[in-house]
Amino acid sequence: MVTAEVKLWDERMGAVTWITELNCASFQFDTQFLRKNRDVSPIHLPISDAQRVNTTFMFSGLAFDTFQGLPGLLADSLPDSFGHRLLDVWLAQKGLTPQHVNPVERLCYMGTRSMGALSFHPIKNHTFEQSNVLALNELVEITQKIMADKAQFAIPLGQTDKEKAQALLNVLSVSTSAGGARPKAIIAMNASGEIRSGLIVAPEGFDYWLLKFDGVTEGELGKPTEYGKREYAYYLMAKDCGIEMSECRLLEENGRHHFMTTRFDRVNHEKIHMQTLCGLQHYDYRQAGAYSYEQAFATMRQLNLKAHEAEQLFRRMVFNVMAKNQDDHTKNISFLMDKKGTWHLSPAYDVTYAHNPLGQWTNQHQMRVNGKRENISVEDFSQVARSINLKHDNAIIEQISDVIHAWPRYAKAVDLKSPHTLAPTV
Numbered sequence: 001m002v003t004a005e006v007k008l009w010d011e012r013m014g015a016v017t018w019i020t021e022l023n024c025a026s027f028q029f030d031t032q033f034l035r036k037n038r039d040v041s042p043i044h045l046p047i048s049d050a051q052r053v054n055t056t057f058m059f060s061g062l063a064f065d066t067f068q069g070l071p072g073l074l075a076d077s078l079p080d081s082f083g084h085r086l087l088d089v090w091l092a093q094k095g096l097t098p099q100h101v102n103p104v105e106r107l108c109y110m111g112t113r114s115m116g117a118l119s120f121h122p123i124k125n126h127t128f129e130q131s132n133v134l135a136l137n138e139l140v141e142i143t144q145k146i147m148a149d150k151a152q153f154a155i156p157l158g159q160t161d162k163e164k165a166q167a168l169l170n171v172l173s174v175s176t177s178a179g180g181a182r183p184k185a186i187i188a189m190n191a192s193g194e195i196r197s198g199l200i201v202a203p204e205g206f207d208y209w210l211l212k213f214d215g216v217t218e219g220e221l222g223k224p225t226e227y228g229k230r231e232y233a234y235y236l237m238a239k240d241c242g243i244e245m246s247e248c249r250l251l252e253e254n255g256r257h258h259f260m261t262t263r264f265d266r267v268n269h270e271k272i273h274m275q276t277l278c279g280l281q282h283y284d285y286r287q288a289g290a291y292s293y294e295q296a297f298a299t300m301r302q303l304n305l306k307a308h309e310a311e312q313l314f315r316r317m318v319f320n321v322m323a324k325n326q327d328d329h330t331k332n333i334s335f336l337m338d339k340k341g342t343w344h345l346s347p348a349y350d351v352t353y354a355h356n357p358l359g360q361w362t363n364q365h366q367m368r369v370n371g372k373r374e375n376i377s378v379e380d381f382s383q384v385a386r387s388i389n390l391k392h393d394n395a396i397i398e399q400i401s402d403v404i405h406a407w408p409r410y411a412k413a414v415d416l417k418s419p420h421t422l423a424p425t426v
Contacts, residue, residue, distance in 0.1 A: 212260075265336065322400055
């Protein structure tokens with residue numbers, strides 16, 4: 001068995017133990033933490049249950065690919081596909097295969113670097129915990145090589161070129177926390193453009209950003225794509241639709257345009273506890289169409305969120321349908337909890353064009369609207385609005401439709417060379 005201490009805001013919250021014979025973990029809250037009445041995961045790990053009988057929580061029935069045998073509360077802290085890939089490459093340099101490292105040990109490798117406010121101890125690799133100056137073009141190059149040649153790239157790295165080994169460590173240190181499939185990094189950047197790892201306390205004058213790499217694909221190195229510019233255009237469009245988002249920018253480098261957004265789980269260098277809808281409700285994001293926006297609204301009611309926040313999610317739902325953001329799964333909705341235990345809807349994120357008629361995931365919406373994943377109508381929106389007692393839904397729908405009809409203007413503003421066509425059908 002492997003046990004790790006779990007902390008919230010640097011205070012002991014509990015312990016998680018990997019049970020090899022069951023291929024899952026058990027989690028138990030610390031008795032001192034229970035006295036604070038902080039309901040960090042109130043739906044499946046409620047403090048009230050733990051306070052009565054000091055419950056040990058286990059969820060062996062959850063899909064292993066998504067939750068890795070962990071409660072959703074902790075599974076949210078694991079890296080997603082790109083971060084896992086980087087970690088596996090680094091482990092190979094240490095003579096380890098992915099099978100040698102169980103999910104609790106992976107949490108320990110994350111240490112203090114996970115999204116949100118949880119941390120895991122003992123920290124397995126202290127060399128990640130340093131704020132080195134990072135060269136952006138070097139990060140792009142080394143990330144591209146990992147994407148293009150995963151297995152072969154792991155063999156010579158660190159044996160023939162120390163600088164590239166350090167570059168891999170730099171990429172690993174800033175990338176394993178960020179979720180999603182696209183290559184990305186957590187950075188800190190100051191006004192002069194100096195970049196450091198954003199996963200530890202950066203020097204004065206640095207702000208924390210999530211950066212999505214442009215020019216990093218499974219093909220050739222350095223060829224700019226338009227993913228960054230397209231996502232930035234969607235950010236501008238979403239803001240004009242009244243959707244609340246963190247500040248976003250484009251960072252230009254060698255002809256590439258990297259999309260950047262400020263971290264909403266960091267405020268004035270303070271960590272904010274975060275749970276995705278997937279982690280909070282155990283709604284498996286890999287099960288396309290299994291869940292609905294109505295269930296997300298019901299979750300908001302369970303968390304006692306305010307009417308303004310329900311309106312925000314309604315705006316996002318309408319925007320996603322009209323603007324063809326069909327990658328709207330349960331990891332793309334998150335909630336934030338402050339130190340008083342009050343929950344809020346997080347700012348919107350991953351707001352971009354995501355529609356592939358031949359694709360497995362984005363040929364339809366991931367979450368249903370009034371039971372539908374496609375051919376969603378104004379009446380479907382209105383039905384959802386009635387279910388949440390939203391009175392001015394028609395005005396919201398009209399506002400968003402007007403903005404999206406102006407899509408060519410937003411595409412031109414960011415010099416998008418190959419803009420897709422948007423014609424809201426509702």
